[in-house]
Amino acid sequence: MKDNPIIVGLDIGTTKITTVIGEVAPNGTVDIIGEGSVPSEGMKRGAVVNLERATHAIRQSVQSAERVSGVRVSSVFVSVAGNHAKAITSHGLAAIRRNQQITQADVDRSIENARAVPLDPNLEIIHTLPQEYVVDGQEGIKNPVGMHGVRLEVDVHIVAGTAGPLLNLRRCVQEAGLKVEGFVLQALASGLATLEAAEQTQTVIVIDMGGGTTDVGVFKRGNLAHSACIPLGGEHVTADLAQILKIPHEEAENVKRRYGSALPELADPDLTLEITSANGATHAISAFELSRIIKPRLTEIFGMVRDEIDQALGPVELVAQSVVLTGGASQLRGTTELARDRFRLPVRLGRPRGIGGLTDIVSGPAHATGVGLVLYGIGQDGKVPLSVFQSEPEPAPAPAPVQAASKASVSPEVTVATPTPAAAAPKKEKDKGTSFMDRVRGIFKDWL
8 A cells, every 4th residue: 555645536537527535544444535526628538639628627626626625636546548448368477496485576477478468569558457366277366475386377457558648648637737646447447446345256347338438347356357448428328319309418418317218118208398499499309209319329338338248258148247337327217227138137336335535425426437546546456455345335325316397497498398198108119120210200200
């Protein structure tokens, strides 16, 4: 553990930038003492597209967290996401002299040999994460130090990022007056924050649904064994609504959050929205119809995640025991049910756990990466600190379901109306086998 008891995580996403400040007690427990979230600027799909705007947003986020904690931040662990991050699994070998115990130097040598793989010179290694060790053919060894053997083997998950995007990210952080303590893969950080003790003995898929990307991590017995990034996220759902309903992006985000559902059958059958488009035209749309716009995009995201795992590791049902959804976009009503149907596995919503302090602020899925960055900083070995499991808090209460708002409480662009019999929600038909645009034309054929 670091001597400095203050560890700071900086989660730089497409839609928001979050700073989380954690204080580590002598017994290893973590209290969150500061948090600051601001809308993201200058970022797109995990990469910097405007240095000046990204730097300004980072500075604002850090200053907000500093005001809450009363602590001056000087260095941070920074999340990395996007397609520029590449991952491979490599095998390393080290010979041990006969009648000699395996030492830490032997372990380091086997890991170093695993790192000696040809990589694109444009790649910078972010993580070297050992999986289980093998001693003289004996598998499943977590720590071989002190054991006897003549042949030590290890599989290592190597994560590397393209040098250009990493340099741009580092420059933004440095321009904000901070030192980059280390880069951390977003899927790894989210897994560290959300995996429970029982899941440390299983193979679990962690899906972090962000605004611009969906990051995937497959954890085998607590170790990150596979990672990938899908270039779609919650912002694409919002863009679909804005395009089809012809409303501003901000209004589409508000409609999605307040009235949207990933499954039509979970939508409020008595809720009808009056949408005022940019040209002034007013249209009525039921919550059922709204969810039929949302569902195809989320189905596409989960389909891409499943295809990625199927191709890399094999059929999802045979590879993993469960799925954990986290990230801001995972909070949409019905998302866990849709994922359960798509993966045919138990699915739960992952929230940060094992922490104290500002738990009412950082206990939601949207803060999983920020809290995970703090947990990574404790050991910097890619494993959940044991103190997190020893101080497991009570689970946070589930958010209350959104109730239909009264006409006076809704924004001027969208109003809620009680449907007449003619405007009642349509029958809940299955839409399998129908293309996205066919569904849209069917829903809005009267006014598109």
